[in-house]
Amino acid sequence: MDGRRRVLGPQNGPLDAPVLFIAEAPGRFGADVTGVPLSGDRAGRTFEWLLTRAGLRRAEVFITNAVLCNPRDDRGRNRTPSPAEVARCRDYLQAQIDLVRAPVIAPLGRTALAALARIEPHGLTLREAVGRPHRWRGRILVPLYHPGDRALRHRPLWCQEKDYQELGRLVRSLNR
Numbered sequence: 001m002d003g004r005r006r007v008l009g010p011q012n013g014p015l016d017a018p019v020l021f022i023a024e025a026p027g028r029f030g031a032d033v034t035g036v037p038l039s040g041d042r043a044g045r046t047f048e049w050l051l052t053r054a055g056l057r058r059a060e061v062f063i064t065n066a067v068l069c070n071p072r073d074d075r076g077r078n079r080t081p082s083p084a085e086v087a088r089c090r091d092y093l094q095a096q097i098d099l100v101r102a103p104v105i106a107p108l109g110r111t112a113l114a115a116l117a118r119i120e121p122h123g124l125t126l127r128e129a130v131g132r133p134h135r136w137r138g139r140i141l142v143p144l145y146h147p148g149d150r151a152l153r154h155r156p157l158w159c160q161e162k163d164y165q166e167l168g169r170l171v172r173s174l175n176r
Helices: 042-054 083-099 110-119 157-174
Strands: 019-023 062-065 104-107 134-136 139-141
Touching (some): 019 083, 019 110, 042 157, 083 110, 104 157
Parallel strands (some): 019 062, 019 104, 104 139
Antiparallel strands (some): 134 139
């Protein structure tokens, strides 16, 4: 990961956030450039739109990644982080989860969900668990699909919109 921007700092969100979103890794045209998770590219714009559909504001949630810098293939394109890269970032992710005491954790995609299983097993698959709350380490885990173009082939935007709306209802119910 030499020469890549590490995307972790105050721009990730407040430590008292009601939701901790965990994406896969910074995108080379987005967070790798801006230093802000899920920003500056199409996935970031889709994420922002989905947040508004949930009734949430970016400034009130915490956003991080399973892998803190952009993995690229031999042609310089984004690629899915390897299991070894996810394993090397495990302690950083666990430290963030422990620091950000959000009652709801929303992993965005299979890689993020698998990264959480490395911290404590949960037995969930994205396809079966998407959008539904599950207990995990004293918190509520709500797996969602990643807002990137590849995921839209598996879970259309209108389905993701409903998932985020349910997430927003859950968050508001916890604040009563």
